[in-house]
Amino acid sequence: MEREDMVQCDADGISGIALIGSPGGSGSEGGKRRAYFEKAAAGAGIPVSFYDWKDFPWGEKAGGMGHSIVKIDAPEWKSFRLCEMEALTGQYGERLRQLSRMPVGAFFNHPSAVAAVLDKRGCKKRLMENGVAVTEMYEESFSCGEELFGFLRENRVHQVFIKPVQGSGAAGVTALRFSPGTGKRVLYTCAAPDRGGLVNTKKLHRLEGEAASAFLDQLFTMDCIVEKWYGKAVFHDYFYDLRVIVQGGRIDYILPRLSKGPITNLHLNNHSMEFAELYLDGAVSERIGEECLRAAACYPGLKSIGMDVLLEKGSLRPRIIELNGQGDLLHRDVYGGNRIYRRQVEIMRAMMAEGKYIG
Numbered sequence: 001m002e003r004e005d006m007v008q009c010d011a012d013g014i015s016g017i018a019l020i021g022s023p024g025g026s027g028s029e030g031g032k033r034r035a036y037f038e039k040a041a042a043g044a045g046i047p048v049s050f051y052d053w054k055d056f057p058w059g060e061k062a063g064g065m066g067h068s069i070v071k072i073d074a075p076e077w078k079s080f081r082l083c084e085m086e087a088l089t090g091q092y093g094e095r096l097r098q099l100s101r102m103p104v105g106a107f108f109n110h111p112s113a114v115a116a117v118l119d120k121r122g123c124k125k126r127l128m129e130n131g132v133a134v135t136e137m138y139e140e141s142f143s144c145g146e147e148l149f150g151f152l153r154e155n156r157v158h159q160v161f162i163k164p165v166q167g168s169g170a171a172g173v174t175a176l177r178f179s180p181g182t183g184k185r186v187l188y189t190c191a192a193p194d195r196g197g198l199v200n201t202k203k204l205h206r207l208e209g210e211a212a213s214a215f216l217d218q219l220f221t222m223d224c225i226v227e228k229w230y231g232k233a234v235f236h237d238y239f240y241d242l243r244v245i246v247q248g249g250r251i252d253y254i255l256p257r258l259s260k261g262p263i264t265n266l267h268l269n270n271h272s273m274e275f276a277e278l279y280l281d282g283a284v285s286e287r288i289g290e291e292c293l294r295a296a297a298c299y300p301g302l303k304s305i306g307m308d309v310l311l312e313k314g315s316l317r318p319r320i321i322e323l324n325g326q327g328d329l330l331h332r333d334v335y336g337g338n339r340i341y342r343r344q345v346e347i348m349r350a351m352m353a354e355g356k357y358i359g
Contacts, residue, residue, distance in 0.1 A: 017047070033328075082191060134321070149185065189263075284311070305324065
């Protein structure tokens with residue numbers, strides 16, 4: 001099996017960067033990722049060759065990438081239907097595994113490791129096996145809403161999060177509140193029913209009663225995990241969690257994400273702030289760093305990881321929500337100092353100087 005902490009290296013050395021992604025428009029996520037990464041590389045005087053996922057040369061030589069450090073950005077998909085997004089994510093994982101077998105100079109984030117963290121269940125299990133504090137999931141699986149409600153009633157559980165195993169951008173993520181005594185059920189999600197299926201939206205929806213049950217029946221046609229609900233830390237009446245960027249063995253950026261509701265993703269009209277403005281105790285910041293670095297050590301094939309981190313209300317104990325091998329685009333950063341991508345280029349420059357690299 002291809003080890004995800006290993007990268008291949010051509011004996012003649014590495015001379016540039018190959019970026020695989022989606023060109024998009026200047027305002028699209030793919031367009032921004034490419035533009036600001038290329039800006040950072042240009043500032044360092046390092047050439048970048050761009051490859052579009054749609055017409056990527058899957059031949060043996062792949063356009064001369066044997067002398068390049070390869071950076072992989074996620075493809076952009078036109079579909080917003082959750083079932084189609086699940087299938088596309090599965091296909092993307094296969095492409096990543098295929099890419100891992102191709103002769104390249106070196107991988108910045110190894111494709112096998114990128115594929116591994118796409119699997120929320122497998123990723124969380126690995127973190128827990130290595131002693132990382134996470135938002136824990138229940139071992140049980142469910143095929144419909146009534147099965148879940150029966151479990152919640154039997155165990156006197158009032159709140160859970162439900163998430164598709166393969167998904168990003170809060171697609172299908174659902175916060176459920178349930179009263180075992182009365183059977184009352186209310187859920188919050190950015191997915192919505194549409195012509196017999198669920199679609200991802202950029203708006204938070206509230207469903208209750210039979211509408212909530214019908215929604216869960218549709219959601220559980222996908223492979224999902226059910227997680228324990230942890231109360232999030234509060235800042236000025238806003239719930240918040242953190243997006244932490246770990247690169248090359250250090251914390252490079254921490255972005256608080258604030259929301260009035262249970263889902264904090266920024267595309268849902270939530271907002272961000274500077275980490276320093278939280279005025280957290282130094283010991284809390286230290287614990288955040290220690291937990292994130294412990295999580296990063298579980299995936300040595302990833303030189304850059306975007307981590308979603310929850311701070312428990314009251315204790316401020318950090319728990320890793322999930323990892324993303326392609327979660328490096330933060331608008332607050334690229335419109336500021338572009339520090340994240342400049343740091344990536346620094347790491348790649350060091351890889352070039354070494355001539356070869358083992359993660």
